[in-house]
Amino acid sequence: MRALRIIAGLATIVVVAAAAFVAYAWRSAIDPVEPPVQANIDRALVARGADLAAIGNCNVCHTAPGGQPFAGGLGIPTPFGTIYSTNITPDPENGIGHWSEAAFIRAMREGVDREGRHLYPAFPYDHYTLVSNEDNRAIYAFLMTRKAVSARIPANELSFPFNIRMLLAGWKALYFREGPFQPDPNRSAELNRGYYLTEGLSHCGACHTPRNRLGAEKKGEYLAGAEVENWTVYPINANSPAPVPWNADSLAIYLRHGWHEQHGASRGSMAPVTANLGSVPEEDVKAIAAYVADVMGTPNQERISRGEAALAAARKESETPLAVRTAANGNGVGEAIFVSACQGCHDGRRPVPFGGLNLHLSSAVNAANAQNIINVTLFGLPAARGEPSAIMPAYRGVLNADQLVALLDYMRKRFSDKPAWTDTRERVVATMNGQREVPIYRMDGTTQAPPETSMRTAPWP
Amino acid sequence: MAVTLTVNGKTQQVDADPETPLLYVLRDHLELNGAKYGCGIGQCGACTVMVDGEAVLSCVTPVLLLEGRRVTTIEGLGTRERPGPIQQAFIDEQAAQCGYCIPGMMMRAQALLQANPSADEAAIRAALEPNLCRCGTHMRIIKAVMRAGEAMRQNSRGGGAI
Known part of the structure; x- marks a missing residue:
């Protein structure tokens, strides 16, 4: 009897706790509305929303490869399974046509959809929560004036218990702090604006801050770099691997144009970001740059000297006739490959972005691993469509794993003072056999022809 | 220096520096003039050949990478009498x-x-x-x-x- 009573008591506690959790996690639906009449929406609001949506990179995730812009369906790999981005066109059946402005603002601010379901933080509402109502209204106006696309999104492929949305209330209790943004009176107006955009809409930390086992950004490793889609995301705090220290000016140029003469070209998952930032108000890009430069901090004398030495080495090589250096080389497969296949473009004689970056200036050779160089060496940088861009031929067809490992070891030794990489072979083999799947992005703008909006293409043959 | 190359099924020694781009060896040493010199920096595709079945830009591919690999040029696809x-x-x-x-x-x-x-x-x-x-x-x-x-x-x- 006593045992039964204990079991009954425990069962009651479990039921009550579960009921309490459900009550805590419950969010009500917001009534559906008829899609707003596009002609009635203020054009100026739409134009501002277009800029804000570009700063927020909405198109990058909400467009499937070759699909219609904002119609969703891109599979986003996570450690918990694949999440498919939603259709955010005004289509009533498959998109957000029935969402009121209030429902849209709640999704951005709280990570809850119109029907009251918790959203997965693959949708970065932990950042978007900072966005002001005014900006959200502009983004809503922009999205509601896009072409409605009747595209159904595949169901998420998540394992138990991650497929139970209600549990996200627990995740939010642990990791999510609701906005909106409050300006810091001790910061300048530009830095406040920069913080608002970087932390809010631009959600830079979603890639640049590493995540814990439950997929939340580690606050203690703010902008400390990570690995996303098998591209290495560089630290953009004091640990930036750039040989020449970044500053607000160089970051602004890079973010706006997709390249900087002392840092090279944007590629990988960063390419769509710089493409988007090419079309938005310049003050906003400058504000983001000022804030990120502030996070990186003022470089110390040693960092400044290292940058000057790198620039001097690069300049010297760009002025030396190629043949002299070729003849001066000894043995070694890696060196022979570099001199004959890479140096012709990467000696810095032709300026970035149409010439290759001199690798004394490369963040990639100073990064924690060789992944980004592996990716661009094997798959190249495909040409942007409809505009000039950096380009690199793919070497997948000629280099075998041994040759590529030798080349990478040589590059690290010659162009970086950091210790040799230790996992290069594993990365090379896994990338070559497709175990590490690498999406290849173009550098062109997301405001271009529809199928290219996502810029995710098959690896370049 | 001599490099061993297999081109269109024929293995042969070529007296060329290992760092020479494949395109130059094809055109200057083997007199296979099908592959063309366009830009010389791997951006136009005129020099494309196949290596083990993959399209490769021969102007930016040094021959030192090609030992034991099968190179196919346009001349290897057919003849004037029997085009591929x-x-x-x-x-x-x-x-x-x-x-x-x-x-x-x-x-x-x-x-x-x-x-x-x-x-x-x-x-x-x-x-x-x-x-x-x-x-x-x-x-x-x-x-x-x-x-x-x-x-x-x-x-x-x-x-x-x-």
Whole structure:
């Protein structure tokens, strides 16, 4: 009897706790509305929303490869399974046509959809929560004036218990702090604006801050770099691997144009970001740059000297006739490959972005691993469509794993003072056999022809 | 210095520096002038050949990478008397104007069709993207590649060579 009573008591506690959790996690639906009449929406609001949506990179995730812009369906790999981005066109059946402005603002601010379901933080509402109502209204106006696309999104492929949305209330209790943004009176107006955009809409930390086992950004490793889609995301705090220290000016140029003469070209998952930032108000890009430069901090004398030495080495090589250096080389497969296949473009004689970056200036050779160089060496940088861009031929067809490992070891030794990489072979083999799947992005703008909006293409043959 | 190369099924010694781009060895040493020098920096595709079935830009590929690999050039796809399917299709569609890009176009198309004989127009457009044509015969080139794919599918059904 006593045992039964204990079991009954425990069962009651479990039921009550579960009921309490459900009550805590419950969010009500917001009534559906008829899609707003596009002609009635203020054009100026739409134009501002277009800029804000570009700063927020909405198109990058909400467009499937070759699909219609904002119609969703891109599979986003996570450690918990694949999440498919939603259709955010005004289509009533498959998109957000029935969402009121209030429902849209709640999704951005709280990570809850119109029907009251918790959203997965693959949708970065932990950042978007900072966005002001005014900006959200502009983004809503922009999205509601896009072409409605009747595209159904595949169901998420998540394992138990991650497929139970209600549990996200627990995740939010642990990791999510609701906005909106409050300006810091001790910061300048530009830095406040920069913080608002970087932390809010631009959600830079979603890639640049590493995540814990439950997929939340580690606050203690703010902008400390990570690995996303098998591209290495560089630290953009004091640990930036750039040989020449970044500053607000160089970051602004890079973010706006997709390249900087002392840092090279944007590629990988960063390419769509710089493409988007090419079309938005310049003050906003400058504000983001000022804030990120502030996070990186003022470089110390040693960092400044290292940058000057790198620039001097690069300049010297760009002025030396190629043949002299070729003849001066000894043995070694890696060196022979570099001199004959890479140096012709990467000696810095032709300026970035149409010439290759001199690798004394490369963040990639100073990064924690060789992944980004592996990716661009094997798959190249495909040409942007409809505009000039950096380009690199793919070497997948000629280099075998041994040759590529030798080349990478040589590059690290010659162009970086950091210790040799230790996992290069594993990365090379896994990338070559497709175990590490690498999406290849173009550098062109997301405001271009529809199928290219996502810029995710098959690896370049 | 001597380098051993296998080109169009024939293995031979070439007296060339290992760092020499494959294109120069093909044209200057082996007198295979099909592959063309366009930009010399891997951006136009005129020099495209195949290495073990993959399209490769020979102007930026040093021969030291090619030991034990099978190089195929346009001369290896057929002869004037017996053109290969891709060559015949380009003739049938009259796909060349000045013709300078055509060997590279054919080699990249050959690599695509060998891997995927039923490549559709979208796949062909995507695959040929790195190859530039300044005369503007793109539409005929695409038609020719589709025609060649059809011929190759028929050949393979009949047990013939691709």
